[in-house]
Amino acid sequence: MAQKIAISCHGLSKAFGALKAVNDVHLEVPEGTILGIGGPNGAGKTTLFDVISGIQPPTSGRYFVNGLEATKLGVDRLCHMGMARTFQADAGFDTMSALENVRVATYFGTGERKRPGLVFDRVSKDRAFEALSAVGLKDYADVAVGSMPVLERKLVMLAGALAMEPRILLMDEPVGGLTPKEMATFIEVVQRLKRENITIVIIEHVMSFLLGLCERIVIMHQGSVIFSGTKHEMLSDPQVVEVYLGSTAVNHLKSQFNLKEVVV
Structure with a gap:
C-alpha cells in the first residue's frame, strides 16, 4: 500500500x-x-x-x-x-503558568469551538495537562513561564501546539x-x-x-x-x-x- x-x-x-x-x-x-x-x-x-x-x-x-x-x-x-506550528521565538504569556499558557491553545486546532465562552472548561485543563506531560513538563504546570529556563519555555510552546491535537x-x-x-x-x-x-x-x-x-x-x-x-x-x-x-x-x-x- x-x-x-x-x-x-x-x-x-x-x-x-x-x-x-x-x-x-x-x-x-x-x-x-x-x-x-x-x-x-x-x-x-x-x-x-x-x-x-x-x-x-x-x-x-x-x-x-x-x-x-x-x-x-x-x-x-x-x-x-x-496543522500546528511553532515559531523561532520562544514566546509565551510570561505572568501566566505553563498550564494556563497551554490551555489557551486548546480552544483552537481540530476541536474548533464556535463559541469558546468566557471561562475554560474541564476538558481544556485535561488536554493542556496531557500536552505538558507529553513534553515532560507535568511538574511545571503551575510555574510562571517568565521564570522558566530556555528549554522549558520552548517545550511549553511545543505543548501549546500539541494541545491543538495536530x-x-x-x-x-x-x-x-x-x-x-x-x-x-x-x-x-x-x-x-x-x-x-x-x-x-x-x-x-x-x-x-x-x-x-x-x-x-x-x-x-x-x-x-x-x-x-x-x-x-x-x-x-x-x-x-x-x-x-x-x-x-x-x-x-x-x-x-x-x-x-x-x-x-
Missing part, C-alpha cells in the same frame, strides 16, 4: 516584488515522517513555512494537505484541518540557543511524537540535530530546493558542501555519524 502524503507542494513560489523568496518548490512529506529543512539565512525556509501554514498566500503553484487542496486557505482553516506539526528552529544536552532532551520528545503518527517538518541550522532526528533532509538556497534525500546523500552532495556546509563541517558531521570523510 502506498504511503499517504501529508504535505504536497507543486511549483510553489512566493515573490515580494522582484525577490522570489520561494522559487518553484516541489516537495512531498509522507504521513508520519520527520522531514528536516536546512539552508543558509535568507534561503526561503521560513517563508515556505509561512505559505504552507496559511500566513502568506503563494504567488504561484499549489499545495495539498492530507490530500485536500490548501492553496487558498488561511491559518484558521489549516489549523482546523490539523496531525501535522511545523517547527521553526526549535533548538536555537540550547546546549547539546538540552538538544538531546528535545530530540527524545520529538521522537515520542513521531510514535503518535504526527507528521513533523523542522527548520533548523543545527545540522547535527537534523541528522540525528530526520529520515529525510531538504536543503534550500536562494528560494529553491537544491537537495532532497537522506543524510548520507546530503553529506556527499557537492552543491550542499559548496553553498552551505563547507568541507570542514561536513567532515566533522561524517565523523560524528561514522561515515567516511570527503575531500571537496
Whole structure:
C-alpha cells in the first residue's frame, strides 16, 4: 500500500516584488515522517513555512494537505484541518503558568469551538495537562513561564501546539540557543511524537540535530530546493558542501555519524 502524503507542494513560489523568496518548490512529506529543512539565512525556509501554514498566500503553484487542496486557505482553516506550528521565538504569556499558557491553545486546532465562552472548561485543563506531560513538563504546570529556563519555555510552546491535537506539526528552529544536552532532551520528545503518527517538518541550522532526528533532509538556497534525500546523500552532495556546509563541517558531521570523510 502506498504511503499517504501529508504535505504536497507543486511549483510553489512566493515573490515580494522582484525577490522570489520561494522559487518553484516541489516537495512531498509522507504521513508520519520527520522531514528536516536546512539552508543558509535568507534561503526561503521560513517563508515556505509561512505559505504552507496559511500566513502568506503563494504567488504561484499549489499545495495539498492530507490530500485536500490548501492553496487558498488561511491559518484558521489549516489549523482546523490539523496543522500546528511553532515559531523561532520562544514566546509565551510570561505572568501566566505553563498550564494556563497551554490551555489557551486548546480552544483552537481540530476541536474548533464556535463559541469558546468566557471561562475554560474541564476538558481544556485535561488536554493542556496531557500536552505538558507529553513534553515532560507535568511538574511545571503551575510555574510562571517568565521564570522558566530556555528549554522549558520552548517545550511549553511545543505543548501549546500539541494541545491543538495536530496531525501535522511545523517547527521553526526549535533548538536555537540550547546546549547539546538540552538538544538531546528535545530530540527524545520529538521522537515520542513521531510514535503518535504526527507528521513533523523542522527548520533548523543545527545540522547535527537534523541528522540525528530526520529520515529525510531538504536543503534550500536562494528560494529553491537544491537537495532532497537522506543524510548520507546530503553529506556527499557537492552543491550542499559548496553553498552551505563547507568541507570542514561536513567532515566533522561524517565523523560524528561514522561515515567516511570527503575531500571537496
